[in-house]
Amino acid sequence: MVYIGWRGDHGKDLSRRYRIFDRVHLIPAGKYRRYHGQSLINKITDFRTMALNIRDFFRVLAGTIVSYRLLGQIKPSVVFSKGSFVAVPVGITARLKKIPIITHDSDSVPGLANRIIGRWATLHAVGQAKGAYSYDKDKTHYVGVPVDERIKPVSVSLQRDYKRRLGIPIRAQLLLIVGGGLGAQSINRKVAAIMPRLLTYYPNLYVIHFSGSGHEEAVKESYRLDAADNKRLNVIGFSNEFHIYSGAADLIISRAGATAVAEFAIAGKALLLVPASHLAGGHQIANAKEIVKNDAAAMLGDEASANEYYRTVSELLDDQTKRQALASNLGRLAKPRVSQQLARLILDTAKSGG
Template sequence: MSDNNRTITIILTGGGSGGHIAPLLPLARELKATGKCVVVYIGLKGDKLEGLQNQYQVFDQVRTVPAGKFRRYHGESYLAHLTDIKTLALNFRDFFRVIAGILASHRILKKLKPDVVFSKGGYVAVPVGIAAHWRHIPIVTHDSDATAGLANRIVGRWAVLHATGMPAENYSYPKDSVQYVGIPIDERIKPVSKTAQADFKRQAGFLADTLVLLVAGGGLGAKSLNDKLVSIAPKLLEANPKLRIVHLSGKQHEQAVVTKYAAGLDSGLLERVKVIGFTDEFYKYSGAADLVVTRAGATAMAEFAAQNKACIVVPSPFLAGGHQLKNAEALSRFGLAEIVSNDASPQELQEAILNLLGNRFRRESYAKKLGRTAHNDAAQKLAKLLFEVAGQGSRSRRGQ
């Protein structure tokens, strides 16, 4: 069989958060559109990510392996790391989970004989990547954030190519191995015209001339961000009679947020707030938004860029590696969004929101600048790279 007609097997791996897994879905669909490949997802054993499981049918196979997490907390001193007995114990336990994951991954790769392994990061990528290295299978990594994650830094030493979601200068990889492609996003997310925005507002139950503030703390929510928005909601709604708030709280926080809004708002204001724990049609609410208050997750920001949305970004300082802080620095450096510190008071956040809601010109300026960074063809670019690497790897192994 010639190379042009040969069916290629591609492993996609990544897990631990929706930010690692969500970009794999449009990439898998792009790969499958060619009809020339088998796409297998290797995820974390026991991983349960809200709303994504029903989309796994895009993969030809789904396998899971155990993996261990190396716990470290941004801003914590080296001494604190050494004296945190609980964290040390969990890291020690998870070391053995990594070993088990490597062995399980090795068995899977031995059976499937893939042509390339694609690592999106997350700690499940470590055992899969090590097993791929042992079996001399080409590895391609992809980092969405403005700094490479720990898993991809470990696996990346053996990678033949590093695809990135942000410009190459943000990464410490060898420059000749880096390809800036952007971040694959849900194919339903597209630039939003005024007409489309009005339609999204109507679908959400709002009039076309309402102002919509979307609050989004990520797929799992963000308690501190939720609490601040609830506390300032009365002032925001009273200052803007046409304002409607759509609050994506995270499913585990939904009931608490609903209860707090009910306690803090009279019935007239309360009916102008919609709280949603989780939705797989997030793009409709972001499409309706005039302003978004969000964390600094790279995938979310790529989605807002694709829709040309003005954003107030409140980066989480607690995530390992401080990657949201670095994402926010990149956004601030180029004037792509309004940045508000996680330590800012509710009143400071309120002032930032009111200022932008009251200034359409500034909102449109932010929206246009962020929109220029969109890479709506990221999945196509990545698929092409994976096919190229797969072809080269197959020829190389046959020549050995």
Template sequence: MSKKTIVFTGGGSAGHVTPNIAIINELSKDEWDIRYIGSKRGIENELINKIDVPYYGISSGKLRRYIDFENVVDLFRVLKGCLDARKVLKKLKPSLVFSKGGFVSVPVIIAASTLKIPIFIHESDMTPGLANKISQRFATKIFTSFEEAKNYFPKSKTTSIGSPIRKELLNGSRKKGIDYLNFKSYLPIITVMGGSLGAKKINETVRDSLKELTKNYQIVHLCGKGNVDESLQNIERYKQFEYVHDELADLLAASQMIITRGGSNAIFEFLALHKPMLIIPLTKNQSRGDQILNAKSFKEKGYALMLEEEDLTIKTLQQSIEELQNKRDVFINNLKTSNQSNALEVLLEEIKKI
């Protein structure tokens, strides 16, 4: 049986790449020749190289919603990206292009549409990013994480399925996590995750709260690249890391609660793991407001508490953690009864139909 070729695209942040990796890890290498197209210097290049998938870097520009001279320059970068991507796709002749969004995906999708290659898109957030707004007209099928997101896409080709979860995250060991941290098994563990770059205000407020928090909790702080505070290395019941890879599943298995940003992929992973969350989304000054909408949706469904960054203080952080702990059983029950389908299995089935 000859292999079919599938091309994945998406980048600009880890959130546009990790769901692709979840799918890639489950595709049979005997049936599929897997390739990836991304930007030359984006985070996707680094992440995909780690899993040994052939990578093609193309020219890409940033898509902006506001008037800026850089838009003119980037228009030419996008056009060049379309030519770069078309050249790669003509050579690879894939059966399918699968996109997770981000500005690098636009030239790939446009190029694929000119070559009549089927295109699948997955949108993680409650409202589509600019890349997927542009790309939707070229898509064969569109999948969303949130039911509410379907309203922004053509109904005839859109299905809400949740977010594809990396299977390795579902198989963590609580004991291994506690041993790795050298923590006590009888005290609850809170994991703080601010994304791949960390989150300045969350990092600062957690550290300012350590004296109180460590009385009743043990804290795992994934603080982002370059954000480890050497002066706190020897504090009891507190462990900080820039980030973790292989141990993440075990650390999450050991955790009773998660403090997180409102990125869709992360919060759907914690939903799948039934972990009560305190979501502190990026502000509208830092983003297009998608994380705020994601957090509000999870709060309304009883999966999480939400705390706006502008309201984040030592006091509100401690109050939120206390509420999360007191209502822990209610949150876990809500998380367990969520109607999220197994997005990864759905996508694998759809891909196999091609």
């Protein structure tokens, strides 16, 4: 199994982290930058973005030349694309060399890379229901989204065990805020604004806020709490054991990225989703709407005020029956055997030659 990544990322570390890769290769590649909701005038006058896109067009050409030589050496039986921009030069090369292509889309709106190379794909594996995609339905397989193998359904006893491991009283309510990643500053800011009221009104509430490594200090400074309330709040940049924190939570505030939501679905968690409105294609908004349509999560828009955050969070903390219903409905959307299904599709395609 060979991994092909972008020259400039940390692809070489993958061979050390995951021994499944026999080799790791890095190639030049470029992305096409565009922003959801940006007007035509803004696109035309955004000269910096235009210049970067022109530069990256030539990087795609360079990556295609390198890929052509590389795939000639590797002679793969199948190419699997998760949809990052580095998949474009590899996918173009696979098409030229008549190598079968399988795409996988986690979000309900396919990424640009998979939309480009998907026209040549033998199969499309998708993370959401088939109806969300414009792919040929006969070639499309609804498998779900691969997640950390440590993620599993969280029973009441397991949730209590997770709380004990985190030093949180088992009878306390735990609010988990996932504010890491680019564009999460609005969540961080609004949650910080309502926190004094929440902790005062709910004396049995504990809060853990994942800020992202680059924002930890700024988020800590944004909370203005007295010493007693501060003991019930913990700001964390990053943890390799995130599944323990999410498993312990009674309510989670999160963006609507497909992988995170898939993990919460398997665990069976109550969610308040705040989809990122700035991302290209509006895929998080589409993800969240699909989940809310199934009554499997609550949702706030990116433009929601701090008061709207407080009102929605309070309603969910006060209503255990509502939280349990959301968690149960989200759990029904879970696809726990994604990796096995994907592996079978890849192996069958490799054996049949597409």
